[in-house]
Amino acid sequence: MEAKATAKYVRVSPRKARIVLDQIRGKDVARAREILMFSERAISETILKVLDSAVANATNNHDMSANNLVVKTTYADEGPTMKRFTPRAKGSASRIRKRTSHITVIVAPREEA
Incomplete structure (x- = not known):
């Protein structure tokens, strides 16, 4: 059995979010929370909320x-x-692309993962 949490329409590019998500994948929840709390990236706060939601x-x-x-x-x-x-x-114009991402975190018991 696994539990899942998703944050949709987060105002950060997926490329920036994946850098932090790659650091916590495969870790136990306590270690992942520790990594996110001490990360200097702005998206780590949002990912921490999603992780806490998945644990809840x-x-x-x-x-x-x-x-x-x-x-x-x-x-x-x-x-x-x-x-x-x-x-x-x-008189010309340049396009600015403000990207959004959907962040998903799935947690499972230690035996299944």
Whole structure:
């Protein structure tokens, strides 16, 4: 049995989120929380909330012990991109792409992962 939590439409590019998600994949929950709390990247705070939500889903919905959980899978899918324009030289314009991502964290008991 595994528990899952997702944060949708997070205003960060998936590429930046994947850097932090790769660091916690496969670690036990206590170690993953430690890595996220001391990470200097801004997205780590959001990922910590998603991880805590996945742990809460596991304990409340599936009666799993929080001490025995491991981060089984993490991924950041691309969400919709907001397109904006900024003025450039000679009356032209450049496109600014404000990317969003959907961050998913799946936790499972140590034996399954």
